[in-house]
Amino acid sequence: MKRLSVMLICCILPLCGCSAESPLPVSAAAVSRTAEGYAMTAELIRQDSLDGDATPVYLTAEGENLPALFEDANHKLGGHFYFSHAETVLVDISLAKDGIGDLAAYLVERPDARLTLRLVVARGAPAEELLQLDALGENIPGVALYELLEGLTQRGDLPDLPLYKVQNALRQRETILLPCLYRTVDEHAAAGGFAVIENGALAGFVSEEM
Numbered sequence: 031m032k033r034l035s036v037m038l039i040c041c042i043l044p045l046c047g048c049s050a051e052s053p054l055p056v057s058a059a060a061v062s063r064t065a066e067g068y069a070m071t072a073e074l075i076r077q078d079s080l081d082g083d084a085t086p087v088y089l090t091a092e093g094e095n096l097p098a099l100f101e102d103a104n105h106k107l108g109g110h111f112y113f114s115h116a117e118t119v120l121v122d123i124s125l126a127k128d129g130i131g132d133l134a135a136y137l138v139e140r141p142d143a144r145l146t147l148r149l150v151v152a153r154g155a156p157a158e159e160l161l162q163l164d165a166l167g168e169n170i171p172g173v174a175l176y177e178l179l180e181g182l183t184q185r186g187d188l189p190d191l192p193l194y195k196v197q198n199a200l201r202q203r204e205t206i207l208l209p210c211l212y213r214t215v216d217e218h219a220a221a222g223g224f225a226v227i228e229n230g231a232l233a234g235f236v237s238e239e240m
Contacts, residue, residue: 053110054087058172061133061159067094071158072103072111073172077131086170088162096136114142117176119149122157123232131230134197148179151225152209153235160211163219175219178208182221184218193206198228210235 053075061071061223072086089106101119103111119137120128130149137143152160165174182188188209199206207224214220226233 034118039220053107055110055112055115057086057115057170058118058120058161058175059113059116060120060122060152061099061125062157063128064092064122066092068092068096068125068160069162070103072097072116073161074112075115075170075173086162086172089178090158095113097130112142113140114144114150115220116144117147118172118179119147120157120161120175121151121208124153125157125233126151126225126227129229129231130196130227131200133194134200137193138197144191146192148176148191148209149193149196150175150179150209150221152212153223153225153233154212160213160219163213163217165218171191171219175211178219178221182209188221200227203229205233205234 054076057073057075058074059070068216070091070132072091074089075084076087077084089103091099091103091106093102100113102109119133121133125133134149137147138145161171161175163171165171179188183190189207191208192207194207196206206227208227209221210223210225211219212222224239225235
């Protein structure tokens with residue numbers, strides 16, 4: 031799969047004809063906890079041609095808190111971090127252990143975040159690595175992940191938990207089962223098992239059979 035380095039993000043904008051009028055939309059993001067605060071890897075979609083071909087571009091951002099994290103992404107894209115198309119947020123285990131309450135509340139309050147986006151927990155590999163694995167049948171990994179999750183949800187294999195339902199459950203201090211993503215032996219991302227979220231933080235895992 032053709033990939034573009036996050037370090038070339040500033041060069042990509044003029045090369046692909048993007049401007050303040052045509053920002054690169056974010057399709058998915060991976061968020062982790064760090065000693066300094068938060069880190070995020072965002073997948074943006076670059077249009078390669080007038081025929082509709084697209085490739086993923088990856089941007090990294092850091093911040094001592096969530097507003098600073100998104101502001102750093104804004105700054106690196108010249109003030110145009112176009113998050114309204116994001117459909118999936120991968121939660122790193124470092125963040126899941128610390129608690130997802132602040133992230134869910136922040137996203138719900140953002141006017142450019144979809145209330146229907148999916149939160150999933152990365153298991154066995156960093157969230158930013160899982161986000162960038164080659165996708166099966168789809169050129170954009172983040173888009174493929176969302177289609178995978180939606181398909182499993184429609185079949186009844188995953189609970190239907192868009193962001194707004196997760197936030198409601200967190201407010202009521204309910205136990206939540208979020209789907210897990212892991213790396214397969216052939217280097218693809220797959221869903222399997224659940225992360226148990228109690229009092230907003232990771233309490234353990236259960237297999238999908240349970």
